[in-house]
Amino acid sequence: MQPSDIGRLVTLGAPAVSPDGTVVAVAVRRVDLGANRYRTAIWLTPTDGSGPPRRLTGSEHGDSSPAWSPDGTRLAVVTGREGGGAQLRVLPIGVPGEPVVVCERPEPVSEPVWSPDGTRIAFVSRERAARWATGDDDRAREPRRIDRLFSRLDGEGWIIDRPSTVFVVDAGGGDPVAVAGGPYEHSSPAWSPDGRTLAVVADREPD
Numbered sequence: 483m484q485p486s487d488i489g490r491l492v493t494l495g496a497p498a499v500s501p502d503g504t505v506v507a508v509a510v511r512r513v514d515l516g517a518n519r520y521r522t523a524i525w526l527t528p529t530d531g532s533g534p535p536r537r538l539t540g541s542e543h544g545d546s547s548p549a550w551s552p553d554g555t556r557l558a559v560v561t562g563r564e565g566g567g568a569q570l571r572v573l574p575i576g577v578p579g580e581p582v583v584v585c586e587r588p589e590p591v592s593e594p595v596w597s598p599d600g601t602r603i604a605f606v607s608r609e610r611a612a613r614w615a616t617g618d619d620d621r622a623r624e625p626r627r628i629d630r631l632f633s634r635l636d637g638e639g640w641i642i643d644r645p646s647t648v649f650v651v652d653a654g655g656g657d658p659v660a661v662a663g664g665p666y667e668h669s670s671p672a673w674s675p676d677g678r679t680l681a682v683v684a685d686r687e688p689d
Contacts, residue, residue: 507548
């Protein structure tokens with residue numbers, strides 16, 4: 483294997499099967515050797531192998547986490563933003579319409595899940611504490627108060643003042659509402675069949 487062979491590596495994210503079972507959406511990640519970075523895009527492919535895969539997205543900062551609406555006419559995707567933030571977008575699939583930016587976050591977004599009636603989307607993102615409001619210079623912010631053992635993660639940095647939070651937002655766009663958040667980590671939202679409640683994973687113990 484030569485160093486240049488790294489550019490031939492392709493990895494796939496978790497597949498998302500359309501409600502009617504005919505199409506799979508998947509995030510495909512490739513290495514761009516010239517730019518020294520990863521490139522991630524959403525591809526669609528028929529489940530019966532009747533046609534070749536086709537590329538659906540191609541954002542500069544990558545797309546990931548595809549999630550189908552209950553009726554299969556829309557696909558929610560997470561689009562990276564410069565500086566580490568993200569957009570949650572909804573793309574029409576097989577029907578007329580334009581992509582909709584549902585919301586933007588200063589932190590990465592993951593795990594989008596549609597409500598059973600297709601009107602709302604739950605997702606996970608880190609919620610910054612008030613000390614972040616003073617700007618981007620961490621040295622100028624107030625000191626962090628560390629009061630529990632689980633305070634930072636490899637690849638994430640400090641999480642003590644950026645707890646992983648579950649949000650819900652209108653699928654047509656709007657301000658996301660935090661429904662399960664700090665000081666502990668919350669993730670893996672799952673809607674009840676009637677869309678009135680969410681189950682989430684959280685370790686609500688200090689250590």
